Amino acid sequence: MSHRTISVAVLSGWLLTSAVVPVWAEPAAQTTTARKVRVTGVVRDDSNNISLPGIPVEVAGGETVYTDVDGRYVLDLAPGSHELRVTMDGYEARFIKVEVAAGSRAIDANVGLQMSRFAETVTVTADVAVNSVTSSAESQIAERKNAAVITDNLGSQEMKKNADSDAAAAMSRVTGLSVVDNQYVLVRGLGERYSNTTLAGSTLPTTEPDKKVVPLDLFPAGLLDSVQVIKSYSPDRSAEFAGGLVQIVPLKFPSRPVVDFSYGLNVQSNATGKSIPMSSLGNRDWLGFDDGARAAGGYSEQQDRAPRHLHPRGRLRP
Structure with missing residues (x-):
């Protein structure tokens, strides 16, 4: 065989290989994409048949999607058995099973939620700040x-x-x-x-x-x-x-004994710095207390006839 014949055979083999490989690779990619099946549904309230938007639909061990404004959700699931969990505050949680067959068309899986039954007794607890400052x-x-x-x-x-x-x-x-x-x-x-x-x-x-x-x-x-x-x-x-x-x-009742002292000072303009007439009885009248001179049997008119004066310097003068 000549050198020219060998070159033509090699070139022909290369062209045949380049043309065959893409033909076999394209179906493999299409098979991988076709494995998942679309699952759609609408989440509604069973009592009034109103669609519920914003509801989370969770696939066990998988992704979580939320319903749109019409209450509809869309999932792409691989063939097999799947469990969907639908929850919302005020409603009972709902679990549904979806069987996805290979090569099947879109599957509809609508979900209806029922409102939770509230207990007759509701207990409300809260923490009270006992030592909080309320006087500031x-x-x-x-x-x-x-x-x-x-x-x-x-x-x-x-x-x-x-x-x-x-x-x-x-x-x-x-x-x-x-x-x-x-x-x-x-x-x-x-x-x-x-x-x-x-x-x-x-x-x-x-x-x-x-x-x-x-x-x-x-x-x-x-x-x-x-x-x-x-x-x-x-x-x-x-x-x-x-x-x-x-x-x-x-104030709150104190936890320990409290002692408080206060004092005051007043000025009488009619007496301060002036001479004040006083009775001759008693040496403590300027304090507001009697020293016993006015006790029963101890009073004498002669003693009361000589008035005294309390001068600004605190001296008693007749």
């Missing part, structure tokens, strides 16, 4: 912001910052209030009969025989956690007010 300015602002009624409040930290001695002095700093005689609080300029006062949620009686208003100077600021003024009605409070309701919140 930040807590009072948050409480005022979240209140469902028109309200204004003041915490004990603000009272200490302003050096308020009692509740009446603290209330003078609240918007819309006026304090009369340093003890009576009037809301919105209305009279005393249009206001009410509570302590720890209980209505307080007044100590005044001819007035309804409660004197707030009876409550030291050191015993208060906060003072709140309600200016509108609400279902959880008494409606025995037209101007406003003053709510006094006391």
Whole structure:
């Protein structure tokens, strides 16, 4: 065989191989793609037959798809047995089995969900912050912001910052209030009969025989956690007010003994720096106490006839 004949044979074999390989490779790729079968369905509510959008449809050990606005889902599954799990809050979970045969057409697998049966008794639990600080300015602002009624409040930290001695002095700093005689609080300029006062949620009686208003100077600021003024009605409070309701919140009961001291200094302009006439009886009258000179049987008119004077330097002179 000549050299030319061998070259033609090799070239012919190469062309035949190049033409045959793609013919056999293309069916193999088509077979791999044709293995999966499309499974579609609609998820509905069994009670009213309404389609449910956004429902997760999960294939056991596989992917998860969600229903569209019409409640329809689409899955591409390999031949075999598959389990679909459909869940939604408020409905009972549903499990369905789908048998996918090789070479089959699209399979319809509609799902109906039933609403869950709620128990007759519902138990609600919550955590209570026992040691939370409610007297700070930040807590009072948050409480005022979240209140469902028109309200204004003041915490004990603000009272200490302003050096308020009692509740009446603290209330003078609240918007819309006026304090009369340093003890009576009037809301919105209305009279005393249009206001009410509570302590720890209980209505307080007044100590005044001819007035309804409660004197707030009876409550030291050191015993208060906060003072709140309600200016509108609400279902959880008494409606025995037209101007406003003053709510006094006391401090929590202390876990250990507490001792508190206070002092005050007053000046009498009619007596300070002046000579004061005094009785000749008793050497402790300037303290406001009797030394026993006025006891029964010890009084003498002669002793009381010589008046004495208390001079600014504290000396007794006849």
